[in-house]
Amino acid sequence: MKKISAADTLDLSIPERIQLVEDIWDTIAEGADSIDLSEEEKKIIDERLDAYHKNPNAGSPWEDVFQRIANR
Numbered sequence: 001m002k003k004i005s006a007a008d009t010l011d012l013s014i015p016e017r018i019q020l021v022e023d024i025w026d027t028i029a030e031g032a033d034s035i036d037l038s039e040e041e042k043k044i045i046d047e048r049l050d051a052y053h054k055n056p057n058a059g060s061p062w063e064d065v066f067q068r069i070a071n072r
Contacts, residue, residue, distance in 0.1 A: 009017055037045070052059070060068075 009020060012020065
């Protein structure tokens with residue numbers, strides 16, 4: 001496989017670049033199970049999950065979060 005640089009991708013059309021990013025993301029998602037979390041990361045995830053279970057209404061729905069970000 002020929003190696004390409006980030007600068008090489010600028011020669012691609014926007015749809016080709018989008019497809020490239022999707023293809024790269026797919027390869028990352030396929031190997032996501034092989035990513036090892038540190039004990040600290042696991043602790044943070046467990047704490048956040050416990051907080052959610054104690055009060056599932058404390059957060060905001062994705063649509064609200066997205067709208068707040070989009071309105072900035």
